[in-house]
Amino acid sequence: MTSLILCFIKYALRIPLRMREEDLLIGDDAVHGEDAYAFGDTRRSLLHGDTERVPNNDDGELGVIHAKTPLSETGNGESSKSYEKAEP
Amino acid sequence: MSATNTSWLDHGDNAWQLTAGSLVGLQSIPGLVVLYAGIVKRKWAINSAFMAFYAFAAVLICWVVWAYNMAFGEQWGSAPFIGIPGPIISMDDELRQALLPTSGIAPAYPMSTMVYFQFVFAAITLVIMAGAFLGRMNFIAWMVFVPLWLTFSYTVGAFSLWGGGFLATMGVIDYSGGYVIHVSSGTAGFVGAWWIGPRLTRDRDDFRPNNVLLMLVGAGILWTGWNGFNGGDPYSANADAGAAVLNTNICTAMSVLIWTLLDITFFKKPAVIGAVQGMITGLVAITPAAGVIAGWGAIVMGVLSGSIPWFSMNIVGKRFALFKKVDDTLGVYHTHTVAGIMGGMMTGVLATTEGCAAFGLTNPGGAIDGNWKQVSLENPLFLIYTSSGFNLLVPFSLSVSIFS
Numbered sequence: 206m207t208s209l210i211l212c213f214i215k216y217a218l219r220i221p222l223r224m225r226e227e228d229l230l231i232g233d234d235a236v237h238g239e240d241a242y243a244f245g246d247t248r249r250s251l252l253h254g255d256t257e258r259v260p261n262n263d264d265g266e267l268g269v270i271h272a273k274t275p276l277s278e279t280g281n282g283e284s285s286k287s288y289e290k291a292e293p
Numbered sequence: 294m295s296a297t298n299t300s301w302l303d304h305g306d307n308a309w310q311l312t313a314g315s316l317v318g319l320q321s322i323p324g325l326v327v328l329y330a331g332i333v334k335r336k337w338a339i340n341s342a343f344m345a346f347y348a349f350a351a352v353l354i355c356w357v358v359w360a361y362n363m364a365f366g367e368q369w370g371s372a373p374f375i376g377i378p379g380p381i382i383s384m385d386d387e388l389r390q391a392l393l394p395t396s397g398i399a400p401a402y403p404m405s406t407m408v409y410f411q412f413v414f415a416a417i418t419l420v421i422m423a424g425a426f427l428g429r430m431n432f433i434a435w436m437v438f439v440p441l442w443l444t445f446s447y448t449v450g451a452f453s454l455w456g457g458g459f460l461a462t463m464g465v466i467d468y469s470g471g472y473v474i475h476v477s478s479g480t481a482g483f484v485g486a487w488w489i490g491p492r493l494t495r496d497r498d499d500f501r502p503n504n505v506l507l508m509l510v511g512a513g514i515l516w517t518g519w520n521g522f523n524g525g526d527p528y529s530a531n532a533d534a535g536a537a538v539l540n541t542n543i544c545t546a547m548s549v550l551i552w553t554l555l556d557i558t559f560f561k562k563p564a565v566i567g568a569v570q571g572m573i574t575g576l577v578a579i580t581p582a583a584g585v586i587a588g589w590g591a592i593v594m595g596v597l598s599g600s601i602p603w604f605s606m607n608i609v610g611k612r613f614a615l616f617k618k619v620d621d622t623l624g625v626y627h628t629h630t631v632a633g634i635m636g637g638m639m640t641g642v643l644a645t646t647e648g649c650a651a652f653g654l655t656n657p658g659g660a661i662d663g664n665w666k667q668v669s670l671e672n673p674l675f676l677i678y679t680s681s682g683f684n685l686l687v688p689f690s691l692s693v694s695i696f697s
Contacts, residue, residue, distance in 0.1 A: 206446040207481040211488040214437050222434045222489045229429055229493050232336025236432060241330065241338035241503065 301390045303401035309530035310406050316521025317413035321349045321420045328511025335503035341427045348419040351439045356412045363448035365456045367394050375452050395457030400528040418478045424623040425482030428492040450477050469526040471581025471637045479629030491620030512569045519576050523583035533651040537584035540591040547595025548575025555603050573628045574602040578636030585648035605631045
């Protein structure tokens with residue numbers, strides 16, 4: 206029954222069961238326009254993209270919050286996004 | 294009975310049934326919502342949480358407008374597979390005494406309590422299934438899939454076992470949904486995962502959880518919420534409800550311990566994600582048995598649920614090509630189908646005469662009380678469900694594929 210339903214969605218309704226490949230590479234931001242975390246060091250948040258945490262020692266803790274350059278400039282977020290896309 | 298005359302109402306039963314239903318609701322929102330959000334890779338946190346969140350909402354509307362009556366209403370025609378679809382949303386529908394017409398069960402609370410209680414089970418079945426589709430399914434396809442699967446698959450299983458259909462008539466015990474919920478969602482999840490196709494290779498290779506603590510919050514809500522899942526199924530705040538709650542927790546605790554010991558033995562480290570898998574298999578395995586087996590039976594069940602799905606997931610799942618080809622994201626097949634079948638079969642062995650009587654069944658217990666017939670009764674289901682799960686590979690089973 207599950208197979209019938211999925212085939213119906215795929216072939217009769219013409220709705221793809223999978224996301225597009227480019228959305229698969231990016232994830233939440235591409236699908237929903239949202240990110241799970243408002244801070245972090247790999248991707249900038251749409252809401253709080255103006256801060257970043259810089260490690261001040263090597264004990265694995267996140268470190269202190271610094272002000273961050275605006276989105277338009279080559280900030281951490283921009284570069285990490287293009288890095289994500291460029292990955293094989 | 295009319296809505297204004299409430300002589301049938303038992304305040305205690307109604308209070309407990311609403312509480313139990315709400316506990317099961319909490320298992321989905323936020324329980325599995327945050328468990329999924331935490332256990333997946335960072336970039337899929339929102340998508341995974343949202344799939345679960347959406348399913349909960351979509352199932353309720355379909356449920357009250359047509360699906361409840363397909364699962365628990367009057368039998369449709371002469372075939373004992375499904376009820377007549379129809380809405381259950383009038384004021385009289387909500388206020389009159391609950392009644393399952395086909396099986397003649399009439400609990401001492403209103404219909405609205407019954408409809409909500411059965412809804413949260415239907416919802417969590419879809420939410421569990423989402424666990425097999427995470428990390429690549431098109432959200433629009435999921436939005437269409439949820440109502441269709443609820444309508445054409447869940448209702449059939451629920452009617453057959455709980456609504457008074459043919460499996461219930463045969464005497465099969467499914468205390469709280471081992472087959473209706475766990476085997477069907479795990480199997481359908483596996484089949485669906487095959488159709489949808491795998492995640493990106495790099496996501497499969499590196500799918501480290503983005504927030505293990507959030508996952509543990511979800512796991513805790515899931516565990517304690519199971520008190521409503523199994524404690525609510527006597528449809529009354531009776532002695533058997535207490536037994537079911539205690540047995541559920543005993544089995545789960547044992548399962549966590551065994552899974553962790555196996556992790557230490559084979560992987561040299563106790564991993565908390567493994568412990569959560571063990572928790573889930575324990576909860577699933579005790580579900581068909583909770584109110585009918587004894588406390589020591591729950592310990593036995595926990596030993597098995599902590600070990601058999603462990604081997605299925607860590608040995609079979611990693612060695613066999615089928616499990617590598619089909620990308621069941623969270624291993625729902627192992628934690629729900631394998632554990633569910635195991636729990637169902639062990640119910641046939643461990644069920645006690647007193648437990649069955651307390652639950653309102655006339656079955657003379659399971660194999661430990663000399664009723665070996667119960668073991669074989671739990672068995673045909675096992676065959677129907679598994680063969681239907683692999684219906685792409687086993688042509689003869691197409692005739693029964695309707696069940697998942």
